[in-house]
Amino acid sequence: MKNARHILAMLCALVVAAAVHAGPAAAETIKIGVAGAHSGDLASYGLPTVKAAELVVNDINARGGINGKKVELLIEDDVCKPEIATNTATKLISQGAHVIIGHICSGATKAALPIYKESGTIVISPSATNPDLTQSGDYPNFYRTIASDDAQARTEVDFAVKVLGVRKIAIIHDKGDYGKGLAEFAKTFVEQSGAAEVVLYEGVTPGAVDYSAVVQKIRRSQAEAVIFGGYHPEASKIVTQMRKKKMETIFISDDGVKDDTFIKVAGQYAEGVYATGPADVTANPLAMAAREAHVTAYGVEPGAFFDNAYAAALAITHALEQAGSTEPGAIADALRTKEVATPFGNIHFDERGDATGVGFSVYQVQNGQYIQVQ
Amino acid sequence: MDYFIELFFSGLTRGSIYALIALGYTMVYGIIGLINFAHGEIYMIGAFTALIVSTVLSIYNMPLAAILVLTVLASAIWAGAYGFTVEKLAYKPLRKAPRLSPLISAIGMSIFLQNYVLLAQTPDFLPFPPLIPEFAFMEPVSGVIGSSELVILTMTTSLMLLLTLFIKFTRLGKAMRATAQDRTMARLVGINVNMIISATFIIGSGLAAIGGLLIASHIGQINFFIGFIAGIKAFTAAVLGGIGSVPGAVLGSFILGLTESFATGYVSSDYEDVFAFSLLVLILIFRPAGLLGKSSAEKV
Structure with missing residues (x-):
């Protein structure tokens, strides 16, 4: 009985969602592309990002959207292959994506970035760690919510x-x-x-x-x-x-x-002795809330890069809201200057596109225990 | 100059540990012509025994000196028992087999002992208590040579002297030399060859265990895999000095330890092994039997 009610509720939600998609408001939506591996060997790296984006966007739409506009997700699979990622990028741009969350793998991201750069689209990846992506200066439109390899x-x-x-x-x-x-x-x-x-x-x-x-x-x-x-x-x-x-x-x-x-x-x-290690996010209230929301919505624990993806979705939607438009320059400004609360704490992005506060903390051994000192 | 002396002492320390292990290789080879690849594992078992014994003893609040002496005795005896058993189980049945068979048996024993300790103890690194005290009189020179290095050097030197005297002057030592020279002839004059071989394994294993205890106390950690690299290095040292020769093993060990230390100090530790093994190749080109080894004519 309880199950039946649950299914009914979900059906209702689907109908509402479908109505939003099909309605005349579609012209007024903000479109966020989500690109990554959604099938194949590496799907487990890509799917959690889709889930994170869905959770954040559903939440925003329930609160009335960004500056009064509903948000729509365009989900595209690149199978983590560079040669497919270029097609994925082209397709997302032709569908009118304003910003992109993705891609997942460094190789695919690198292949897709020149296409986004040409159209001036802002890209934010939850998981591409290759140092060059931000450090070479070749991709000023690229941001990420994960620490680079170096x-x-x-x-x-x-x-x-x-x-x-x-x-x-x-x-x-x-x-x-x-x-x-x-x-x-x-x-x-x-x-x-x-x-x-x-x-x-x-x-x-x-x-x-x-x-x-x-x-x-x-x-x-x-x-x-x-x-x-x-x-x-x-x-x-x-x-x-x-x-x-x-x-x-x-x-x-x-x-x-x-x-x-x-x-x-x-x-x-x-x-x-000092040692660096990944910052511990399990105690962050936003990270706990995100995890809980995932369990409620999908019935399972979140997968790889979920926290990073959740942070990316929060950061990009926050920047869209702060910018007040979908103009790339304004979004970039907002990403760099406006702090946003994420599972990693309050972050913003440096001039190269790396998130500050995401990544490694310094610990020191004090009285036989590692204590975070920075 | 100070730097040179520092490197010299660090080389000597390394060399004396190699020597304690290399003696076991060379004595066994001298008597039965077998490379006992399980010897590095005996060193590791000695260190583990020392860890267990010293932990138990420290519960009784004994003075450090008493703990050190008792631990040395216990681990040497326990490792000696392992050496004795390994020989009886893995080598004695193969004494008349072709030369390769006991070699494979030795490698098997080495793998067995490693995995046995891995399963029976732990795969993790364990902290090893400092059994060697920090002497107050060593304080002024502690930058150049520490207390544990001093103890390692003196202990190794005295053990070598004792071993040399033992082999030269005691009945058992003479019997060992006789067995090494000609096993059949030794048996004919009434030497119990099996007992001599067992004694050799026990003495070699005991020395290796003391080496394991000293180095573990010096660096403060052990795991089941420490015997592998130490064994390989000590074997290299034994070959360098001439396998089968007791003074050769000692000389080879010190040369290897000093080469590594100076290569690290003056060139780069990236190439420490390169220098050590280049030296081995050079020496074997000019003296194929090692520095002090005798190239024996083929016995017909």
Whole structure:
């Protein structure tokens, strides 16, 4: 009986929705394109974004739309393939999409962006992490609500140089894909900052019985801070040996080290170590509300990049409202200057299109626990 | 100059750990001509035993020195028991088999022991308590050489001396040398060859366990996989010095440790292994039997 009423309610909603779509008001709607993988292998990355957009848009339409105009979603599948993404983009523009939420994969996003750029359409992706998308400056119409691949290294370097005021940095990595990739970004950022120099750049062999030679080398380089790219077993050995040799050098590492095992193994020597890690959003009221709304509407927990997509949908609709028009310049202005409340807290976008406040936080070991310090 | 001394000591520390493990490889090879690939795992088991024993002992509030001595004894004996059992189970039945069979058996034993500890203990890294105290008199030089490095060096040096004296002067040592020279002849003059082989495994395993305990206490962590890399390096050191020769293993270990340390210090730790193995290749080109190894003529 309860079920029947539920179905009836849903049918009613559908009829109303259909009426909105078909009604004469259609000419007055704001059209938001949602592009990404909605079928195929990577559908699980793309579908949560559709759900997030639907939840946000339904909510807005229930409150009367953006500045009196209803919002309409145009959902298009790109299967995460660059060659299909260009068609998807063309189709969305010809259907009159004012802004785009998507695409999902970095490769597909990169392929689609020139088409949106030509038509001046603003694009906001919840999940494309390739650093070039924002950093190359090629796509001024691109924004994202996820940290880029190099964001962690940037967080580490900014923290060391701007917050701690370190001038000499030693960068150590474990020769692995993750650690070395991070170390290379960190090296570039330190050199670009101009405020500090890389005095040592070395890879260590994971699992070696002893790192005292490298530790001596760090001491000789007179580095004020070590940035380590790698995982906790090597990090704890290096920190322990540094502290045993009475070196007070600041130690900054990544989310491979932001692990309780590190504290357990390094013990007293872990105190004061900094590590970056993804910001924790589970306690954010908006994130909890979004999750709950998803469970109520679809009966399951949200999937990959849901928080990021929810933030993207909130940010773009908020910008449309603030801009008061669908003119790209005005939307871009609003994205950059007007703060919007999202599951990640209040965010806006920097001149390159990356969201501030999304991504990595700095934690420090204090009394045997990681405490967020920034 | 200070920097040179610092690197020198860090090389010596590394070298002495390699030496404690390399002795086991070289003694076993000298007597039965087998590369005991499970030896690195004995080192790891020694470290795990030390962790368990020292944790239990520290509950009773014993002084640190007593804990250290008891832990060393317990882990050496326990690892010795493992060495004895491994030999009886995996190598003795294959003593008359072709040379490759015990080698494969050794690799199998190594994989077995690793996975056994992985399942019976944990796949995670565990913190290892500092069993070696920070001496007050070491304070002024702690930047150059720490207390644990000093203990590792003195302990290794005295163990080597004891082992040399043991092999040279005791009855058992003489019997070992005789067995190494000619197993059939040794049996003919009344030496219990099986017992000698067991004794060799037990002594080698005990030394490896002490190495495991010292290095674990020095770096403060262990997991089931630490024996693999340490074993490979110690094996390299044994080959470098001439496998089968006890002084050769010690010499090879120190050369390997110092090369790695200086390569890291003056060139780059990215290439530490490159330098170590280039040196091995060079030495084997000019002295195929290793530095102190004797190239024995084919026995007919």
